[in-house]
Amino acid sequence: MFLRAAVPAVVLAAGLTAPGLAQVKLEIKHPENAKVTYKSRTTLTQKLTLNGMDIDTKSEETSTVSEAAGARRSDGKLPITRKIEAVKAQIDLPGDQNITFDSANPDANKPDNPILANIHALLKATSGITYTTVLDKDGKVVAIEGAESILDKAEGVDEASLAQLKARFTAEKLKRSADQEFGWLPDILVRKGEPWERTEVMEVGGGQTLTFKRQYEYEGTESRDGKSLDKVRSKALSVVLSVDPNLPSPAKVSKSDLKVDSSEGTILFDREAGRVVQRLGKTRIKGDVTLDLMGNELPGKLDLTIESDSRLEPAAKK
Numbered sequence: 001m002f003l004r005a006a007v008p009a010v011v012l013a014a015g016l017t018a019p020g021l022a023q024v025k026l027e028i029k030h031p032e033n034a035k036v037t038y039k040s041r042t043t044l045t046q047k048l049t050l051n052g053m054d055i056d057t058k059s060e061e062t063s064t065v066s067e068a069a070g071a072r073r074s075d076g077k078l079p080i081t082r083k084i085e086a087v088k089a090q091i092d093l094p095g096d097q098n099i100t101f102d103s104a105n106p107d108a109n110k111p112d113n114p115i116l117a118n119i120h121a122l123l124k125a126t127s128g129i130t131y132t133t134v135l136d137k138d139g140k141v142v143a144i145e146g147a148e149s150i151l152d153k154a155e156g157v158d159e160a161s162l163a164q165l166k167a168r169f170t171a172e173k174l175k176r177s178a179d180q181e182f183g184w185l186p187d188i189l190v191r192k193g194e195p196w197e198r199t200e201v202m203e204v205g206g207g208q209t210l211t212f213k214r215q216y217e218y219e220g221t222e223s224r225d226g227k228s229l230d231k232v233r234s235k236a237l238s239v240v241l242s243v244d245p246n247l248p249s250p251a252k253v254s255k256s257d258l259k260v261d262s263s264e265g266t267i268l269f270d271r272e273a274g275r276v277v278q279r280l281g282k283t284r285i286k287g288d289v290t291l292d293l294m295g296n297e298l299p300g301k302l303d304l305t306i307e308s309d310s311r312l313e314p315a316a317k318k
Contacts, residue, residue: 023189024218026230028182029274030078030139035068036275037085040310044204050291050300059091063126064313076137079145083130089123103127121156122165128153129169133178141178147171167244168203176201190218197237202306207244208253210285212236212260216267224268229277234265236283251293258287258302279310 041062048055064086070079091099099116100109101123111117131146150169154162167173186196195217202210219231241256265281284305291298 023191024230024271025189026185026218026232026269026271027274028139028185030069030080030135032069032071032078035066036315037064037066037313038310039064039313040308043305043307045305045307047303048289048300049303050298055094057091057093059089061087061089063087072137077142078135078137080133080135081130082133084127087123087127091119099123117156118158118161121154122161125151125154125157125165131169131174133174135182139182141175141182144171144174144178147174164205164207167207168205173203184216192218192220194218207246209242211240211242212283213238222268224277227270230269230271232267232269234267234281236260236263239283239285241289251291253289254292254297255290256287256302258285258289260284261286275312276310277312279308281308282306 039062041060043060044058046057048057063084066083066085068081068083070081072078087101087103089099089101093099093116097111097113097116099111099119101120102108103124106124106127110120129150131144131150133141134143134145136142147170151162151166154165157165180198180200184198184200190196195215197213197215200212200214202212204210214234214236216232216234219233221228222231223229237260239258239260241253241258243253245252261284263281263283265279265283267276267280268278269275270277282305284303286303287301289300289302291300
């Protein structure tokens with residue numbers, strides 16, 4: 001009886017101490033009265049082929065977003081105020097039409113073309129957006145406050161584009177985004193060789209969303225600037241394109257069959273602080289699409305590459 005009981009105990013002890021099987025607990029932390037800032041760059045490179053003609057577009061947007069946690073309220077809930085502090089963008093469209101925007105000087109480089117000027121105004125409207133994410137005592141998102149007044153000061157945006165922008169910043173979608181940001185880690189211990197999956201939605205503008213099934217896997221630790229950080233690999237396994245049918249637009253994607261051609265990502269996580277330090281990703285999507293152009297169906301092919309780089313900014317020196 002002693003030997004039969006002792007053998008499993010030895011195996012368990014080995015499993016807890018062997019480097020290859022070490023388990024760790026990764027969790028997002030939300031300290032009160034703390035402020036952090038992230039700087040993120042997203043690049044979309046797209047080739048849409050219609051009737052044998054390639055239509056190339058590219059956009060690169062860099063945003064700086066601050067997150068300031070307050071004190072817990074009497075009911076235990078924690079408010080975190082988010083603000084888009086700065087936006088820079090470079091958009092290259094067919095026909096050598098380009099848009100350059102910097103919220104530090106928002107009225108510079110305003111295009112004369114009305115369509116491009118409208119996109120410029122949309123970028124201006126996003127700078128300064130502020131709202132509050134409310135967490136319960138367990139760190140779950142329970143509410144978004146201030147979403148209804150986010151775009152009250154938007155100027156120079158036509159009604160159709162303003163409707164698209166408001167649809168992007170609804171309380172429901174902001175909550176979904178926060179749920180994804182705070183809920184990508186599993187509730188259980190993680191270890192190498194045991195991946196987990198999440199379903200995540202990405203807004204790509206124009207009432208369009210990409211829904212990814214994404215796989216994560218723990219890779220151990222990595223030293224960065226003298227600090228040990230946990231490393232997690234990620235990749236997209238599948239993708240589905242969806243389009244809001246209620247948004248006014250002369251051209252909409254009515255059908256799509258997209259596949260993930262390639263995908264890779266790396267997340268560096270500060271276990272002690274309970275926050276992401278850096279998140280890198282690159283995913284290429286290819287497949288068939290059908291455009292509905294004012295009632296006429298136009299088949300085509302889409303080749304889209306999404307690259308992202310989000311980094312925690314160093315804390316300001318006091």
